[in-house]
């Protein structure tokens with residue numbers, strides 16, 4: 293390049309205000325391992341929210357940097373560090389597994405980089421180990437299942453067998469259900485925890501459930517484990533003697549196409565279904581389906597709303613990201629009426645306040661299985677649970 297072309301270019305660079313730097317969002321998500329499909333969908337939907345804002349706020353471009361956690365806590369910890377110290381991200385969005393979130397918690401708190409969580413439900417992150425820099429858009433594990441214990445008991449489920457992967461989320465989801473189910477008068481007749489990410493044969497667990505003769509099995513699986521479990525439970529004809537209930541990610545619209553009719557009859561809780569009848573959801577589904585040729589699930593809704601929360605907060609700070617406290621306080625002011633319905637962040641814990649839907653997987657015309665809402669528990673909010681915010 294000749295000198296007279298270089299000089300004006302340099303002068304132009306120097307004249308650009310610091311504000312014009314990109315806003316970097318580190319997507320700390322599984323793109324491989326058990327929860328790979330979840331990481332992809334969250335990223336797709338977040339990108340859609342950024343696109344709707346023109347991929348920029350106040351002239352600063354929004355850029356997503358992907359980092360694959362492989363659904364492993366130690367990899368998540370290394371990737372979080374890399375995103376913050378090498379890529380200089382302004383935000384982190386992720387992870388999916390509670391165990392991954394626990395592994396990055398202290399680093400996030402110390403580095404003061406806002407972490408927006410679309411999924412990982414580990415209770416303590418908006419309880420005893422809350423942080424002003426950790427904002428939960430997804431759910432806490434307890435929030436998700438707390439309403440289900442009494443609900444199922446009132447519908448005639450008097451005894452239950454618990455089944456989940458053996459890691460933080462599986463234990464917490466079963467613990468939350470057990471507490472509300474037994475408080476309502478229900479009896480737990482057995483519980484099993486399968487090695488997380490290592491179980492593809494659920495046969496021995498299905499046999500144990502059947503032998504215990506409960507009214508229902510209350511189950512949580514996601515990703516490839518959910519697909520395998522539901523198909524094998526159908527082959528085993530478990531539903532002939534035991535009602536299959538649980539945290540309804542197990543039959544997420546993300547996994548339903550692979551599960552097919554095997555999923556029909558599942559009853560449980562979820563914070564979103566594609567059929568929700570509100571204008572924001574209709575627009576969201578139309579755009580997602582056009583782009584990705586399939587229905588968006590609750591993981592997409594949470595990824596989209598994570599992106600929306602970041603955009604709306606940045607609009608309030610005029611695109612400024614340096615003052616982290618100002619960014620988080622702006623997030624507290626955002627009230628979204630998005631695909632999920634009304635959603636806001638509780639400033640006392642940074643946990644989301646949202647509706648929990650009781651849903652049933654129903655076979656429709658042509659044998660296609662979809663989720664129908666059978667009840668809505670509005671504005672479910674967690675207690676403070678030992679959270680004391682310290683900046």
Ligand code: PHB
Pocket residue numbers: 388389390391411412413414461513514541
């Ligand atoms: C979690 O580990 O917190 C988790 C993972 C997948 C889900 C729900 C919760 O679908």
